[in-house]
Amino acid sequence: MAEEKPELSYEQARDELTDVVRRLEAGGLTLEESLALWERGERLAAICEEWLEGARARLAAAMAERAEPAERPENAPF
Numbered sequence: 137m138a139e140e141k142p143e144l145s146y147e148q149a150r151d152e153l154t155d156v157v158r159r160l161e162a163g164g165l166t167l168e169e170s171l172a173l174w175e176r177g178e179r180l181a182a183i184c185e186e187w188l189e190g191a192r193a194r195l196a197a198a199m200a201e202r203a204e205p206a207e208r209p210e211n212a213p214f
Contacts, residue, residue: 144180146187153180 144152156177160170 144183146184149180149183149187153177153184156180 156173159165160173160177165173
């Protein structure tokens with residue numbers, strides 16, 4: 137199964153999650169509104185985590201590649 141890109145960028149999800157938290161903390165919502173916001177916040181947090189995990193994997197791969205000695209032909213001067 138191919139991995140799909142999240143529907144939002146990391147920045148979009150983070151900003152919307154910040155707004156969701158602000159609205160929940162402000163109060164004055166019905167229980168149903170609060171639950172809907174909470175569920176949206178959980179989805180946004182998962183999107184952020186997916187982006188961060190992808191970034192960690194890319195960074196780890198780049199660091200591993202950099203750590204491997206470069207392959208040089210046998211007759212290379214150095």
